[in-house]
Amino acid sequence: MDWFPSRDGELYAEQVPVTHIAEQFGTPAYIYSRKGFEEGYKAYKQALDGWPHLICYAVKANSNLAVLNVLAKLGAGFDIVSVGELERVIAAGGEASKVVFSGVGKQRHEIRRALELGIYCFNIESEVELERIQEEAEAMGKVASVSVRVNPDVDAQTHPYISTGLKDNKFGIDIKAAPAVYKRAAELPNIEVVGVDCHIGSQLTTKEPFIDALDRLLLLADQLREMGIILKHLDIGGGLGIAYEAHEHPPTPADYLGQVRERLAANEHHSHLEIVVEPGRSIAAQAGMLVTQVELIKQSDHKAFTVVDAAMNDFLRPSIYSAWHGIEPVVADSQKEELLCDVVGPICETGDFLGKDRKLKVTEGDLLAVRSAGAYGFGMSSNYNSRCRPAEIMVDGNQVHLVRRREKLTDQWADEMLLPEG
Ligand SMILES: Cc1ncc(COP(=O)(O)O)c(C=O)c1O
Numbered sequence: 304m305d306w307f308p309s310r311d312g313e314l315y316a317e318q319v320p321v322t323h324i325a326e327q328f329g330t331p332a333y334i335y336s337r338k339g340f341e342e343g344y345k346a347y348k349q350a351l352d353g354w355p356h357l358i359c360y361a362v363k364a365n366s367n368l369a370v371l372n373v374l375a376k377l378g379a380g381f382d383i384v385s386v387g388e389l390e391r392v393i394a395a396g397g398e399a400s401k402v403v404f405s406g407v408g409k410q411r412h413e414i415r416r417a418l419e420l421g422i423y424c425f426n427i428e429s430e431v432e433l434e435r436i437q438e439e440a441e442a443m444g445k446v447a448s449v450s451v452r453v454n455p456d457v458d459a460q461t462h463p464y465i466s467t468g469l470k471d472n473k474f475g476i477d478i479k480a481a482p483a484v485y486k487r488a489a490e491l492p493n494i495e496v497v498g499v500d501c502h503i504g505s506q507l508t509t510k511e512p513f514i515d516a517l518d519r520l521l522l523l524a525d526q527l528r529e530m531g532i533i534l535k536h537l538d539i540g541g542g543l544g545i546a547y548e549a550h551e552h553p554p555t556p557a558d559y560l561g562q563v564r565e566r567l568a569a570n571e572h573h574s575h576l577e578i579v580v581e582p583g584r585s586i587a588a589q590a591g592m593l594v595t596q597v598e599l600i601k602q603s604d605h606k607a608f609t610v611v612d613a614a615m616n617d618f619l620r621p622s623i624y625s626a627w628h629g630i631e632p633v634v635a636d637s638q639k640e641e642l643l644c645d646v647v648g649p650i651c652e653t654g655d656f657l658g659k660d661r662k663l664k665v666t667e668g669d670l671l672a673v674r675s676a677g678a679y680g681f682g683m684s685s686n687y688n689s690r691c692r693p694a695e696i697m698v699d700g701n702q703v704h705l706v707r708r709r710e711k712l713t714d715q716w717a718d719e720m721l722l723p724e725g
């Protein structure tokens with residue numbers, strides 16, 4: 304379903320023409336569709352209906368408070384990787400009791416805050432962390448629920464920078480070493496073992512790596528049962544991809560989770576396991592786009608550049624992963640001449656591009672939409688080249704809401720100070 308439909312050659316965000324939003328709030332701007340997030344979440348909800356589950360939206364994908372609030376209202380849980388994300392969840396009305404805390408470097412103050420708020424569980428990624436959580440929980444007179452994030456050594460067949468489940472990756476505990484870690488966890492007085500977890504990578508477009516990882520997790524669950532450790536849940540992480548390009552056909556949540564359910568239902572020792580998922584991209588990506596204005600067109604003998612007012616500081620994915628995102632004029636004009644060009648920003652880096660070798664009918668001043676930018680868009684933005692980060696806007700039917708104002712120059716240096724005189 305497209306939350307940004309084209310009507311008579313003009314792009315809309317739900318029921319509002321994108322040109323109106325750009326006129327009101329300027330560019331570059333992220334525009335989100337409330338329905339997009341809601342439907343993204345509901346696809347998981349429906350896929351897991353009738354099976355005990357917890358859907359923990361991965362906050363890193365898009366952590367705007369309005370986004371978290373929309374999902375919290377639907378009952379979502381959250382996957383966090385820092386105390387900052389935890390406080391955002393709470394500020395947005397999310398429930399700590401539905402939070403799982405992932406990440407390889409949880410600091411003691413973060414562990415304490417998570418314990419204080421009573422999160423559902425820590426996905427522990429090393430033995431050092433297990434001992435740390437035990438110490439902090441003991442000092443606070445609490446019991447910490449933990450799940451061990453295992454590294455199943457499965458190739459996610461995605462971009463190497465967003466693959467996380469190979470033995471060379473920093474994430475999780477080698478699945479072969481996991482039983483010993485569980486044994487230790489079960490002995491610790493302030494630790495309760497509740498589950499097993501894995502997250503093998505992001506933007507997976509086939510089910511096979513997920514199912515391979517699942518099978519390895521289930522073997523581990525069997526091994527643990529023989530040791531007397533009975534798991535309550537199975538956290539299969541996030542990672543489900545989306546179709547950035549028309550030729551990509553990732554499985555739907557129903558298709559993927561349908562197969563997971565079949566696998567669990569087939570074995571009496573697995574059929575009690577609650578399913579926890581941590582989707583980010585598959586909920587957020589298509590619920591947002593980045594709108595930018597063409598500053599000028601630069602033509603040389605052998606190449607044309609469409610220079611826009613958004614840059615890698617606003618949207619980093621093309622620069623760091625060579626990620627492909629659809630780029631289209633907000634108002635189509637068939638009379639214009641088609642130009643083969645790179646769409647680039649004004650930043651002083653060769654890697655500052657939003658798209659390469661695109662055929663676009665554009666002229667100076669036109670608006671362009673960079674599609675599927677709702678995930679890992681604003682969250683990865685920066686002030687590089689002293690550029691202000693863009694505004695974020697959420698459309699709800701025919702209503703337009705500013706959910707983060709455009710940064711001001713003075714915001715950028717508000718926390719900086721000069722050296723004393725002399
Ligand atoms: C532990 C963990 N869970 C969930 C996610 C969300 O992944 P995705 O956005 O691919 O669904 C990530 C990011 O890859 C992650 O590191």
Ligand SMILES: N[C@@H](CCCC[NH3+])C(=O)O
Nearest residue numbers: 363465505506620678679
């Ligand atoms: N930031 C990445 C995904 C990394 C996911 C975090 N584990 C992206 O834009 O695709």
